[in-house]
Amino acid sequence: MTTPLLSTNEETIRDPLPILFLALGNAGGKLISHLPKRVPELSYVAVDTDAASLNELSFERKILLGETLTNGMGTGGNVELAQRCLEEGEDQLFSLFQGYKVVILVAGLGGGTGGGLGAQLADRAREAGLLVIAGLVQPLEAEGGSRRNLAETALGHYREACDAVMLFPLESLKVNEDASMLLARLLKRCGMEIGRALGGVAVLLRSGWLIPLTLQDLVQTLKQADGYCRLVAVSAEGENRITSLLDQLFTHPLIDRGSLLAHSGGVVVGMLCGPHTPVQDLERISFEIRRVLRSDADLKIGVAQDERFGQHLALVVMAAEQWKVKAVSVEEVEEELEGGDPVPSDKSKVDEKGKMVQSEIKLPSHAKTKGRFKGIAPTIVEGADLDTPTFIRKGLRLSFHKDLSS
DSSP states (O other): OOOBSOOOOGGGOOOOOOEEEEEEHHHHHHHTTTHHHHSTTSEEEEEESBHHHHHTOOOSEEEEOOHHHHTTBOOTTOHHHHHHHHHHTHHHHTTTTTTOSEEEEEEETTSHHHHHHHHHHHHHHHHTTOEEEEEEEEOOGGGOHHHHHHHHHHHHHHHHHSSEEEEEEGGGGOOGGGTTOOHHHHHHHHHHHHHHHHHHHHHHTTSEEEEOOOHHHHHHHHHHTTTEEEEEEEEEOSTTHHHHHHHHHHTOGGGGGGHHHHHOSEEEEEEEEOTTOBHHHHHHHHHHHHHHSOTTOEEEEEEEEOGGGTTOEEEEEEEESSOOOOOOOHHHHHHHHTSSSOEEOSSOSBOTTSOBOOOOEEOOTTOOOTTTTTTOOOOEETTEETTSOHHHHTTOOOOOOOOTTO
């Protein structure tokens, strides 16, 4: 008989953390339109300049901005018009963030409302003392032109204004076997991924705990990641649920099919399960994840229970796209060298011909050099480790020929 990992003891249940989901624009509303029914205990607000889009949503609160400026017909991708709509609707937004500790902004980057208003709303939320997380959809490359330029500009503004940005690139969800996928199906799939991931974080922050994962844990990881993170959620049930769960995680396109996870300097893992999950399930999941990560990765794991999960297991994983290593102080360097300041060489800075030469310093022979760069994060660009030689990354074979001409 296996021992239940979690129980329904009231001591494991903590007060819910007030979280607000704020959907911006047409894309933001559609992407999480299913969440109010699945996680009804959270708060949801939709903000848009398009009245027709708002009418399609079942959110408890909907705010139409700039009605007199646009006649409720949207901004048509015009960022300046969207900002004027925001100024006109200041009174409607005055008390929007009162009573919450976390706001999760969800938006598409290519539109006027989602791309033009999000950063300003994030600023207001942070001024009110909230932790601000943005879940953003990046347009397809095929959309090109002004839409892609708008998205890049908006992304930069979001990164400056938010505590964290979780990017969901549509290109990453275009797996090879889905080359003929219809656009409507692709958008629906993206919405499911965002809803599952962000909804999972919300449930983690509100559920009962045995192994806690606090808001401060998330904040610390976000700070060292400089707000550059990817978020993914997977779930499974049945006899082979652990194998299925890990397979989904390690091949997920949003974390570059496991490459980002393997190179990340900071990873947060939340496990969601029912009240009768055995401890051996947690041990296996933890072991397999740790085996993939860098040896120096900062890993935080939490386990929460929710009766609605029953026999399901779910993982919510946040992986840092970049990682700030603690800087070494001058005092630490001098102490390491055990000789204070480096000793200048007796060579002159001018050679015999009067030509300037580079000056040199002599390090003590006992200076520590091995392991000096241990813990430095690799250079990752679009999932590729640029510290790895190109011919290895691309699988090229090098040919060596003797030069017989000499």
